Amino acid sequence: MSNFTASYNLFFWIMAAVCGFVAAGIAFFLILFAARYHRRRESELPPQIQGNAIAESLWIGIPFVLFMGMFAYGAKLYFDMRLPPADAMEIYVVGKQWMWKTQHPEGEREINELHIPVGRRVKLTMTSEDVIHSFFIPDFRVKQDVLPNRYTTLWFQATKPGKYHLFCAEYCGAKHSGMIGWIYAMEPHEYQAWLEQGAAEGGMASTGEKLFHQFQCANCHHFDGRGPCPDLQGLYGSTVQIGGGTSVSGPTTVVADESYIREKILNPRAKVVQGWKEGYMPSFQGQIDEEQILDLIAYIRALSPAPGGAIASGSGGALQGAAPQPTIIGPEATSIHNTAPYRP
Amino acid sequence: MIAAPEITERNYLTGKEGVLSWLLTTDHKRIGLLYVASITAFFFIGGLFALLMRLELLTPPSDLVSPETYNKLFSMHGIIMVWFFLIPSIPATLGNFVVPMMIGARDLAFPKLNLASWYLFNLGGIVTLYAILRGGVDTGWTFYTPLSTTYSTTYVIAAAAGIFISGFSSILTGLNFIATIHGMRCPGLTWFRLPLFIWGMYASSLIFVIATPVLAITLLMVAVERIFQVGIFDPALGGDPLLFQHMFWFYSHPAVYIMVLPAMAVVSELVSTFSRRPVFGYKAVAFSSLGIALVGFLVWGHHMFVSGQSIYSALAFSLLSYLVAIPSAIKVFNWTATFYKGSISWDTPMLYAIGFIGLFTIGGITGLFLAALGLDVHVTDTYFVVAHFHYIMVGGAVMAYLGGIHYWWPKISGRMYPEGLAKLAALTVFLGFNLTFFPQFILGYLGMPRRYAAYPPEFQVLHVLSTAGASILGVGYVLPLCYLIWAWRYAPKAPPNPWRATGLEWKTPSPPSVHNFDETPVVNYGAYDYEALKGELGLG
Numbered sequence: 001m002s003n004f005t006a007s008y009n010l011f012f013w014i015m016a017a018v019c020g021f022v023a024a025g026i027a028f029f030l031i032l033f034a035a036r037y038h039r040r041r042e043s044e045l046p047p048q049i050q051g052n053a054i055a056e057s058l059w060i061g062i063p064f065v066l067f068m069g070m071f072a073y074g075a076k077l078y079f080d081m082r083l084p085p086a087d088a089m090e091i092y093v094v095g096k097q098w099m100w101k102t103q104h105p106e107g108e109r110e111i112n113e114l115h116i117p118v119g120r121r122v123k124l125t126m127t128s129e130d131v132i133h134s135f136f137i138p139d140f141r142v143k144q145d146v147l148p149n150r151y152t153t154l155w156f157q158a159t160k161p162g163k164y165h166l167f168c169a170e171y172c173g174a175k176h177s178g179m180i181g182w183i184y185a186m187e188p189h190e191y192q193a194w195l196e197q198g199a200a201e202g203g204m205a206s207t208g209e210k211l212f213h214q215f216q217c218a219n220c221h222h223f224d225g226r227g228p229c230p231d232l233q234g235l236y237g238s239t240v241q242i243g244g245g246t247s248v249s250g251p252t253t254v255v256a257d258e259s260y261i262r263e264k265i266l267n268p269r270a271k272v273v274q275g276w277k278e279g280y281m282p283s284f285q286g287q288i289d290e291e292q293i294l295d296l297i298a299y300i301r302a303l304s305p306a307p308g309g310a311i312a313s314g315s316g317g318a319l320q321g322a323a324p325q326p327t328i329i330g331p332e333a334t335s336i337h338n339t340a341p342y343r344p
Numbered sequence: 345m346i347a348a349p350e351i352t353e354r355n356y357l358t359g360k361e362g363v364l365s366w367l368l369t370t371d372h373k374r375i376g377l378l379y380v381a382s383i384t385a386f387f388f389i390g391g392l393f394a395l396l397m398r399l400e401l402l403t404p405p406s407d408l409v410s411p412e413t414y415n416k417l418f419s420m421h422g423i424i425m426v427w428f429f430l431i432p433s434i435p436a437t438l439g440n441f442v443v444p445m446m447i448g449a450r451d452l453a454f455p456k457l458n459l460a461s462w463y464l465f466n467l468g469g470i471v472t473l474y475a476i477l478r479g480g481v482d483t484g485w486t487f488y489t490p491l492s493t494t495y496s497t498t499y500v501i502a503a504a505a506g507i508f509i510s511g512f513s514s515i516l517t518g519l520n521f522i523a524t525i526h527g528m529r530c531p532g533l534t535w536f537r538l539p540l541f542i543w544g545m546y547a548s549s550l551i552f553v554i555a556t557p558v559l560a561i562t563l564l565m566v567a568v569e570r571i572f573q574v575g576i577f578d579p580a581l582g583g584d585p586l587l588f589q590h591m592f593w594f595y596s597h598p599a600v601y602i603m604v605l606p607a608m609a610v611v612s613e614l615v616s617t618f619s620r621r622p623v624f625g626y627k628a629v630a631f632s633s634l635g636i637a638l639v640g641f642l643v644w645g646h647h648m649f650v651s652g653q654s655i656y657s658a659l660a661f662s663l664l665s666y667l668v669a670i671p672s673a674i675k676v677f678n679w680t681a682t683f684y685k686g687s688i689s690w691d692t693p694m695l696y697a698i699g700f701i702g703l704f705t706i707g708g709i710t711g712l713f714l715a716a717l718g719l720d721v722h723v724t725d726t727y728f729v730v731a732h733f734h735y736i737m738v739g740g741a742v743m744a745y746l747g748g749i750h751y752w753w754p755k756i757s758g759r760m761y762p763e764g765l766a767k768l769a770a771l772t773v774f775l776g777f778n779l780t781f782f783p784q785f786i787l788g789y790l791g792m793p794r795r796y797a798a799y800p801p802e803f804q805v806l807h808v809l810s811t812a813g814a815s816i817l818g819v820g821y822v823l824p825l826c827y828l829i830w831a832w833r834y835a836p837k838a839p840p841n842p843w844r845a846t847g848l849e850w851k852t853p854s855p856p857s858v859h860n861f862d863e864t865p866v867v868n869y870g871a872y873d874y875e876a877l878k879g880e881l882g883l884g
Contacts, residue, residue: 011716034690037683043883049624056625083655130490132585138790174411174482
């Protein structure tokens with residue numbers, strides 16, 4: 001059960017009551033009239049009633065008012081579901097034919113399973129490696145399609161520990177009905193124990209740091225602002241001035257979120273940062289998988305201060321006011337500063 | 345019943361003989377019957393797929409057929425039922441047969457085009473059947489990308505080509521009806537004297553003409569991407585998968601109204617005839633058809649509330665979906681009011697009409713759940729949606745089709761049908777339908793996703809109920825097939841107007857002569873004007 005379950009059920013059953021009442025009324029009158037006014041002789045001619053403006057206005061007006069109420073209630077619930085709170089803990093999901101791969105920032109990776117703590121808001125950032133899937137936890141009343149080449153998000157807060165179904169709800173090919181799994185909602189201390197017992201390979205950001213070297217990103221993205229490509233410190237969450245590119249029509253701004261960073265890795269020509277040379281960076285399309293991109297994003301994210309400290313991208317300036325933390329060290333060849341603290 | 349005058353002249357069935365006289369006919373009545381033959385075949389093919397699916401779903405694992413086969417079954421069931429049964433069902437059969445007679449015309453505006461439509465329809469059907477026989481298609485009837493364009497290894501292009509071809513039959517039929525209704529009404533038959541059946545046909549013809557080309561283009565783009573690897577929908581090629589959904593539903597939501605507007609059109613006729621009263625609030629019902637057709641073009645995004653489209657466009661689509669529900673509500677209330685103080689007969693067509701109103705109401709009401717943004721999230725892509733659209737399309741459109749077939753059967757065949765057996769079949773269909781699909785609402789609420797070959801065991805009881813219902817429903821559909829074939833030769837002869845109905849089609853002999861009317865009728869009374877016609881109909 002999640003924070004949405006009770007309010008969803010309440011809404012559902014109010015609808016069922018209102019609509020059921022109307023449907024029962026229609027059935028009642030149909031049967032009543034059919035019996036009461038059953039034809040008595042073959043040539044019977046009943047009174048010819050053409051219509052009644054007042055009656056018709058009533059049964060246009062009353063449904064309209066009811067419908068607007070349903071619309072508003074539904075919209076409220078939807079917006080609550082669709083707008084993840086800023087303080088949610090983050091989990092990353094990659095769907096592929098036919099499995100769910102989930103990843104915790106601390107580094108835990110799972111297949112067709114997801115462990116989460118109850119009482120904490122959880123935000124899933126999801127993408128697909130192939131076709132469209134849909135992440136569906138019936139008991140939580142949440143569902144979101146998972147698309148290739150795009151991040152979609154979903155959030156919830158589990159309220160009761162337990163084991164819950166996870167389904168793929170968008171038909172995705174041969175083993176669609178096998179693309180299922182379990183959500184384990186655990187007490188926070190159990191969750192902490194679970195995290196610790198399994199963490200062997202390090203967090204996503206540190207995996208991302210290794211990839212940063214492996215793909216030789218550090219050769220150009222220097223941390224002193226003097227490299228041929230923008231300094232990535234402070235990029236995440238900042239507002240970037242875009243000078244041009246293939247997917248924009250002119251100068252504009254964009255918030256450097258997961259989608260933006262992903263797009264820049266796969267299609268660097270799409271949105272070129274103002275003041276930087278176009279076409280310098282090669283595309284990594286086909287060389288990097290979705291999980292690696294998520295690791296890289298986690299690393300780039302770790303290079304930024306906590307939310308709120310937006311820094312203009314491309315400035316090359318050192319991080320202002322971010323306390324150096326030893327947890328993650330920037331690329332040795334280029335690093336002149338320690339990077340920002342990484343906190344999930 | 346009015347005593348039948350002895351029919352001596354040759355009618356449309358006996359006018360010319362031989363197979364060729366049927367295959368080359370331009371008579372709208374014969375073409376209507378050709379369509380009946382075609383869609384009946386497709387209905388039972390699609391039904392067979394449904395039966396196999398229901399049998400597979402008796403047990404939780406996919407044991408009767410493999411998941412791959414199951415996926416093909418629901419895909420082909422959807423494709424056949426939507427494009428080769430439901431879309432043409434009422435317009436191409438009953439519409440073809442009745443529209444010219446209802447407006448006092450000798451034929452449709454373009455009789456040869458009408459025959460060409462039938463051939464295109466069958467050509468499309470044969471191409472699709474070819475795809476099925478070669479190994480089938482597994483994309484679902486919705487062809488979502490990039491599954492259909494890049495990942496599926498089945499006969500996607502052949503299936504899409506069949507739908508593409510049959511789409512031209514829809515467009516031509518729509519054009520033909522629009523031209524006919526505009527230009528061929530007999531003297532005195534003004535727009536507001538038209539039977540509501542004509543209004544419904546007109547509204548659905550508009551959708552045929554406006555929406556079908558979008559489907560054709562969309563399917564063409566799927567084929568182009570699949571064959572030439574041009575990036576349109578697959579992001580790996582630079583395309584956008586949501587673009588496909590927008591284009592597909594821009595056609596396919598209005599297509600739902602192509603299925604249900606003609607059904608409503610039939611029900612308006614049935615309700616008036618069998619309560620012997622004008623339909624309550626004629627103008628409201630007439631305009632509600634046009635309202636549904638027009639607003640219906642603006643609601644496609646309600647299929648995409650969890651697809652990743654902007655939450656603000658979802659907001660607009662939700663609001664518009666509630667607006668399009670209002671004309672449907674008007675119809676239901678006005679039909680119910682027509683019963684009030686009427687002279688209600690319980691003949692089989694009326695049973696189907698009552699069944700339609702009840703089931704369509706449930707289908708419509710559950711549509712309100714799905715239009716509510718927050719409620720949609722949990723139940724979309726579950727059996728709740730499956731149950732919802734079957735209540736509209738099977739509980740609605742098929743019930744109305746059967747009601748219409750029985751209603752006009754005396755006109756079509758010149759003979760009655762066995763009333764007792766027909767009532768039994770209507771009851772069987774109604775009960776079987778509810779047992780099949782009502783449990784699916786519960787399944788959906790409990791979270792059972794659609795298009796699952798295997799499912800967790802806790803859903804089994806409801807699936808068993810549903811399969812039991814489906815077998816009853818199957819019997820209910822085979823019964824009319826049997827007794828109507830019997831009735832074609834052996835049932836008692838029908839008088840011209842067995843129901844004492846007001847439509848012009850009942851002024852023709854049963855079965856009608858080749859040119860419908862010996863003299864062009866002149867109309868100086870409104871639709872369903874029993875008062876004006878009471879002498880002629882022997883009422884009072």
